[in-house]
Amino acid sequence: MMTSLRASLLVVATLAVPALAGAADIVAGQAKVKEVCQACHGIDGNSPSPDYPKLGGQYPDYIQKALRDYKSGARKNPIMAGFAGTLTQKDIENVAAYYASQPAVLAPRY
Amino acid sequence: MFIHLERLPMIRYRVVLTLSLIFSAAVAAQTPAPAGDVAKGEEKTRMCEGCHGIEGWRTAYPEVYHVPKLGGQHAAYIVQALHEYKNGDRSHPSMRAIAASLTDQDIANLAAYYSQGGPKTQTAKK
Numbered sequence: 015m016m017t018s019l020r021a022s023l024l025v026v027a028t029l030a031v032p033a034l035a036g037a038a039d040i041v042a043g044q045a046k047v048k049e050v051c052q053a054c055h056g057i058d059g060n061s062p063s064p065d066y067p068k069l070g071g072q073y074p075d076y077i078q079k080a081l082r083d084y085k086s087g088a089r090k091n092p093i094m095a096g097f098a099g100t101l102t103q104k105d106i107e108n109v110a111a112y113y114a115s116q117p118a119v120l121a122p123r124y
Numbered sequence: 125m126f127i128h129l130e131r132l133p134m135i136r137y138r139v140v141l142t143l144s145l146i147f148s149a150a151v152a153a154q155t156p157a158p159a160g161d162v163a164k165g166e167e168k169t170r171m172c173e174g175c176h177g178i179e180g181w182r183t184a185y186p187e188v189y190h191v192p193k194l195g196g197q198h199a200a201y202i203v204q205a206l207h208e209y210k211n212g213d214r215s216h217p218s219m220r221a222i223a224a225s226l227t228d229q230d231i232a233n234l235a236a237y238y239s240q241g242g243p244k245t246q247t248a249k250k
Contacts, residue, residue, distance in 0.1 A: 064200040073190030075182075083214075090213040122179045123169075123195035123238055 038074070039104075043112030046105050050097050051113075059113040071118025077110035158229055160199060160236025168234050171222055176238075185217065194238040202235035 047057065055061045059070030069077060083089035084098035085106075101109065175181050175191045183191050194202065208214040209223035210231075226234070 061198070064198040065204070066198070067201040067205075068197055072193055075189035076192045079187070079189045088215055090208075118193075119196055120193035121195035121241075122177055122181070122193050123173075123240075 038107040038111030040108065040112045040115050043105075043108030043110070046101070046109050047112055050100065051109065055113075058116045060116075060119045068119045069113040070116040071120055072114060074107075074110040074114035077113055078106050081106045081110065158232050160232035160234070162233070162236045162240060165230075165233035165235070165237030168226075168230055169237060171225075172234070175218075183216070183218070196241045197239055199232075199235040199239035202238055203231055206231045206234070 044057075047055075054063065054066040055069050059068060059072070061068050080089065081094075081098045081101060084091060084094040085101065087095065098106075169177070172194075175183065176194050181191050182188050205214065206223045206226060209216065209219045210226070212220070214220075223231075
């Protein structure tokens with residue numbers, strides 16, 4: 015009984031730690047955006063070029079998924095593979111949180 | 125090499141023709157999908173709105189994350205994304221199946237519709 019309780023606590027703790035560590039840093043995200051993303055997607059994610067998607071107010075988990083897929087090659091795009099390849103997992107979380115925090119230029123459409 | 129002077133116009137014609145063919149092929153390769161029709165795009169959204177029309181909707185397979193907001197996105201990017209699903213450069217299973225059922229004209233129409241900004245009754249919001 016005690017062992018299984020201890021085991022459960024351990025599982026909870028193991029799950030909780032990455033969740034805490036996952037808190038994104040929007041300020042660090044903005045710094046990374048200025049360095050890597052701004053030229054095409056704009057500082058606020060309202061990309062002026064029709065070829066590059068608008069990102070302002072997009073869901074952060076979707077932006078993360080896109081960046082991870084570019085990095086892994088699951089999503090094939092030579093330009094984005096180059097940029098995403100330079101980002102760490104933490105950078106990806108920060109950049110996604112930053113663009114998601116910008117004024118929304120996108121909306122679900124019915 | 126000896127060139128007959130009287131054949132020069134013909135040679136020039138061939139060179140011009142060849143260059144034009146190369147140029148038009150290059151243009152054709154870059155030409156995006158046909159012009160999109162917003163109303164026809166809206167008719168096609170029945171297969172999209174179950175996910176992209178619901179604020180906060182998440183896809184559950186192969187991993188859980190929010191489906192992207194599309195209202196107000198650049199049309200050219202939506203066209204590109206749908207073609208990438210169709211040809212396999214992007215791998216989401218539902219999106220691949222749906223994109224495979226779309227013609228180039230359907231894709232252009234959907235892109236025209238979704239690029240129209242936020243939902244009908246509201247401006248873009250978080």
